[in-house]
Amino acid sequence: MPQSALWEPAVPAKNIPASNVGEYSSYFRNSLNAMFREEGEERNRFLQQLQEDRWTADRIREELDKAQDAESLGTVMRKLRRRIMMGLILRDITGSIEFAEVVQVMSDFAEAVIQKTVSVHAVELAERFGVPHSSLGVPQDLLVVGMGKLGGRELNVSSDIDLIFFYDEDGECKPTERFPKQRKILTNREFYERLSKKIILAISDITYDGFVFRVDMRLRPNGDSGPIVGSSEMLEEYLMTQGRDWERFAWSKGRIVSAPVFTSQEQFENQAKTLKDIVRPFVYRKYLDFGAISALTDLHAKIRAATKQKALTGLKNGTNVKLGRGGIREIEFIVQTFQVIRGGRNPKIRERSTLKALDVIAKEGLMEPAKVEQLKQAYVFLRNLEHAIQYVDDQQTQLLPDNSEQKAKIAAMMGFTPEVLEEQLKEANNFVADSFDAIFQTKSDETADPWPIGWERGDEASRPALVELLQMKGFFKPDEVASALLGLTRLRTFRMINPSAKERLIKLAKKVISNIDNFIAPNKNKISKEELIERFFNLFGAIAGRSTYVSLLSQYPQAMLKVGKVLGASKWATDYLIRHPILLDELLDERITYVDDYTPVDTTGYMDRTRDRLAQVDENDQETRMNLLRECHHARLFRLLIADLEGRFSVERLADHLSALADSTLEIAIEEAWKTVPGIFREIPKFGIVAYGKLGGKELGYASDLDLIFLYDDDHPDAEKIYIRFARRLMNWLTVTTSSGVLFDIDMRLRPNGESGMLVSSLDAYKKYERNEDGTGAWLWEHQALTRGRFSAGDVDIGREFEQFRKEILAKPRDPKETAEEVLKMRQRMRDGHPNTTSLFDVKHDQGGMVDIEFMVQYLVLAHASEHPELMNNFGNIKLLSMMEEAGLLPEGRGLEIGDAYRRYRKFQHEFRLNAPDSIPVRVEREEFEQEIALVKETWNYVFPSDIK
Structure with missing residues (x-):
């Protein structure tokens, strides 16, 4: 590594007095004002208490144990978080706490919150449904796996917590001596689905007292489309058949952070061991897995592209200390590379903490100790900077702003002048980036261009060779695609842009042709390659004259992939993106x-x-x-x-x-x-x-x-x-x-x-x-x-x-018969206004469809709200149908059935509209909804008997 890449960490001089901390952290200032009013303590005394607070795991648990039930727990957790955060901010800015203690306290707090929340809500559910048991009659507990920095016990101050929920095996809930009542028999999965949702809401919901943690569940099997909780068997099958490389890296941080509620300590550890035995061989292979470097390189390239894009668009003005070049993530990737490559043979290197893992890497001789020491110093510096950025507004951000006033405040919190901070950050970034590049050498993938000469100029003579190429790439209608390609180059907007923009657009078109299969959404609305090409080229035509968007898609493959997924999934989304191409910027925003x-x-x-x-x-x-x-x-x-x-x-x-x-x-x-x-x-x-x-x-x-x-x-x-x-x-x-x-x-x-x-x-x-x-x-x-x-x-x-x-x-009393007659007249006028002469079923307007359900609900409200005032609440059709059943206005079970029919109609209508213009009626073969149609008609005749029609 060149000597110029080395850096000398400056010694910070933190001299901000406690009384001035609020000038640097608006979160601290606002919280101090709120707590001062609530607790009535004198400000200086309170600041002194914050300075003296030492939050151990035991003390945190003692505070949480003051909660008597789920409702009070929510308040206790949020107020405790605020006090802990204020103490950390005060002590860090005034220079009386080190990085290690900050992340230790936050990790202890998160772990205690999870365990207490699981316990309180699991007990409340068990009091109604009993306790989940295995097929052998052994009680089971929810296993909460903390991923990311929580798993590594290095949680930052405004971090979300990455969680995954599991239980040992399928079975049913049973009453126990401690929980003898059982209102309804639930499967283990049903019990834990309810529990998981309660946990997420209890921790992440924003109330008057704020939130506890933002909860991110995207690392679970199948991501956002997967079940919220799964069994160990489900996880094993998933990892064996679908587990991806990036999930290996994510699981290297995974750690069970929950505790026994229904089981003994031994039973809990046995269930945890089952889970660990499934994950370990997936993450750590028995051989030296050098193939992991390629996978991590690809992952890193996508992350770096997403970060650079924000600078391109100007939406994110600043330096990302986590994801940017030479940032926190690159240090983590260096560590994970050694772990995944060698962890199968060397268990010592599986350490979840980044700093502790670096120590092991040095001890095992995998990197020079001096370089490891500098990486550790760079990591602590960058993490401290990340904390200072987050102290400002308690926002989950790693962006050091370009604004000179904001940067000066952050520099002061770090104990530096803005100039020193900028120089330190530059040197640290260069050192980390050089260290990373020394490990992740990329291979050249230059290949001969098989595309015919002249097509990019719209030359018709290139068509035969172009058709042949497209046929080789698997297109069923290559001539149509060739026409689309040539047509793109003949657009007025294409002809008017500069040569470099044309070259980028041509490369985009080639990329789309070569990777078209990656953009096709695997759903029942799957479209042809040719149709997707048309959508892509319509978008390209719309942005051809806007160099910013062409550059974005050219330089950032992650954005291109997401665009392709959007275009492949929905015609309506395609048209929306074409009308508003500025939304391309949104595709690389993490919050999306x-x-x-x-x-x-x-x-x-x-x-x-x-x-x-x-x-x-x-x-x-x-x-x-x-x-x-x-x-x-x-x-x-x-x-x-x-x-x-x-x-x-x-x-x-x-x-x-x-x-x-x-x-x-x-x-x-x-x-x-x-x-x-x-x-x-x-x-x-x-x-x-x-x-x-x-x-x-x-x-x-x-x-x-x-x-x-x-x-x-x-x-x-x-x-x-x-x-x-x-x-x-x-x-x-x-x-x-x-x-x-x-x-x-x-x-x-x-x-x-x-x-x-x-x-x-x-x-x-x-x-x-x-x-x-x-x-x-x-x-x-x-x-x-x-x-x-x-x-x-x-x-x-x-x-x-x-x-x-x-x-x-x-609530006005109405004659049911007269009301029914008027409602039926209006319904007939609507039918007359939407005639359907086809054999297809119009989901919205035909008899047995959505409007019939809506009219039944509206009639029953008008005719019976005077006797059943609860029906006046605007709860939506599905909820009202259930309430009408409870009120005896519908046969037993019918409210739920009609609600399910209405839900299915709405789902179909929604999916239909995503790929069809509003001018096309939502119609389908009647067999698709045969049962629903019959059920709605039968209910219609019940609500509107023949003697009032």
Whole structure:
């Protein structure tokens, strides 16, 4: 290694007084203010207590044991985390704690939290269902495996925790002496699925007191698409048949972090041993496994590409101390290379801690001790820098910002001037990168180019050779693909770009042709290679003139792979990406994979980030602000779309997220549009948006329009004039097409008096119309629509008034027969408006379909809410069907059956729409839903007997 790559670690001089720590860490400052108010302690005394706190594993467990039940445990854990974090921040910034103690405390805390959470929730479940047992009658416990830095006991201060859940073997729950009651017999898997979900929610849910840890489950078998918990047998089969190289590296850190709850210590250790015996031969081969270098090189290349992309797009301005060149990850890869290559023959090297493993590597003579010592120093320096970055806002980030003011604060927390920090980081990065490159030598893969000459210029003479090449590559319609390739080079946008951009685009096209099989999604909507090529080239045509996006896809294979997966999975997603190519930036953002069925529906972060970005734009620049709101909304929706395409959502949970996103975007649009109205007389409008239809019922899809009405409740003399003006401005914000696209399609026809009515109504006028006391107001079908009405955004007092009034209207006693007659008339009008002359089944509009279910629910609410007020709650059709069964309005078991039918219809409709335009009705062979159709029709006749039709 060149001498210039060596570095001399500078000695930090941490001299920030405890009273000034809040100036450097906003998290510390905010937490201190909160705790000071809550506990009533004098600030200086409290700071002294934080300075003196020493958090051992035993003390942490004593604090957690103060919780009496699951509810109190949530509060205790969150408050304890805050206190521990504050103490670590204070002691680290003031120079009274070392790196080793910081990660030890965080790891001890995480382990204690997991064990306590498992215990409390497992006991609560056992009190209802008994204890899981093996086939031999042995009780079983949940095995929680901590991966990553938790597994290595090197957890950082704002890290998520990577967990995987297992149990020993399949069986059933049984009552025991300690837990004699059994409300229902559950299989072990059912028991542990419930327990796993409770654990994740208990630890990661954001409450008033914050969260405990972000929980990442993506390392489990089959990732986000795999079961949340599995048996040891399932893991063994998975690792033998599907285990990938990167999972070997991940499992090298795996460690069981749970403790016995139902079993003895010996039984628990036996179950743990079974799991370890499965994992060990998968990670560590009996021979020297030099093939691991190639796999790690590929993995590293992808990680480095993802990191560099952020600098290319300008979205991430700063230096990534973890994933960047010469960062933390490269030190970890150096260690894992030696471990995976030699760990099968040398158990000493299997040490999970990076620092301890480096010591073993030096002792075993695998690297020079001096170099190992410098790697250890570089690792501690980079990890300390990572902590300082995270101390600022308690964010899971490793990005040292370019902003000079922010960087100066982080440097001060490290005990350096900004100049010294920058020099130290540069030298450390160079040393680590050189060490890494010395191990990971890459091979040249230059090969002769088999592509015919001239095709990239659109030369028709190249077609025969091009067709022959494409035929060799397995295309069934090579002439069509050749036409697409030649057509790409003849596009006006292609001809106008510079030669280097053309060369990159040509290389992209070649890459797509050569790797087309890798992009085909393995699902029932599998498309042909030729169709996928068409989607790719449509995208290339859209971005040909945008060198940033062409460069992104050219230089970063991870982005290209993700684009291919998106295009291969969905026509709707393809069109969405073509309309909004800026979303290509999202494909390499790590946070895009964080959302799944178990992620809380929380848009607080989205709203905060959007408002922060809007705050950086001139308030008079309305066009830019409108574009920015659209870009933020599109990015959030795209993240949900990616998670959906990867199979991480149920349709119901996706709709929850999409509905919450719409609500939040409407909220911000209200704030923004109000500022643009001349003559406003108050800072915040007394204005609210009520959602009907899909948004009202929280069943929103990607392309659903929004059925809205606007209300105000303001006694200002100019209120009507101002709010009409405001409503028009708001509609403009929501519906106008800008250079960044459109937000929503809005349907206002459900407002009082429909299309002839005013765009916005006072709350009193709305109530008068809905009560219809003079016979000129709302029809019954409007009250039918009100069953799905919900306050969406705006003034919370209006929202509260609306919800109360909605229940008043729905609670009115109605004659069931007269109500049924009106509902049936409306249903017939809808059928007449959607005729189906084919033999196919229209999932939405045909008899026995979705609309029939929705009409039954709405009728039963209108006809019986006066006797069963719980039906007035807007819980969604599936929940209401269950409640109607409980109320005796449906036959026993029927509410659940119809709910399942509705769920299956929605799932099919959703999957259909992902690959078909909205103009095509959702139709399918009737045999696909034969049972559901019959069941819905039978229930329809039960709800609407012949004597009232």
